[in-house]
Amino acid sequence: MLRWVALILLLLLIGLQVELWSSHGGMSEVTSLRAAVKKQQDENDKLTQRNQALAADVDDLKHGEQAVEARARGELGLIKPGETFYQVVPKSAASTAAPAASGTSGN
Template identity: 40%
Template sequence: MKILLVIIVLLIAHFQYRLWDPENGSIAELKGREQQLAELKQLVEEKKQRNEALYAEVEDLRKGQEALEERARDELGMIRADETFFQVLE
């Protein structure tokens, strides 16, 4: 009976050591991995939203001239031939 008790205590000690040892996949390491996973999921979600916005912009540029003209005006400062440019100085 004492031998069985010693074996059980040794097994419990062994499993406790493995549970808390940072080298062998401890609880702290598991929590750290869960945190990394949460951060990666957030990053993936942000990238998905960015990709969807870019895809919508590409589709808009393919289909319509209005978006193309708006982009040319805002980013390049272009105007059409029949328009007059006014610059307001403050």
């Protein structure tokens, strides 16, 4: 009688182990879900840092005149009265523009 109980318990234990490791909701799925959660947490951390940087930019634009001026100069190319504007053209852009200009004048 005791052997039968031990055998049944052993078979039950083996069955539960198989169920735990191979079935839907088993350990393989838990491992993949943990990896997905880690990936999402990393993405959330990046987005949180980005949001903090954007919030700092918004705060600077609301309360700082220098930030507004810097953005206007950088994005819109605005200059102050009395300033002289100089545009520096890289050599690679100048050399590609020259052949195109000479090719159109030959027509």
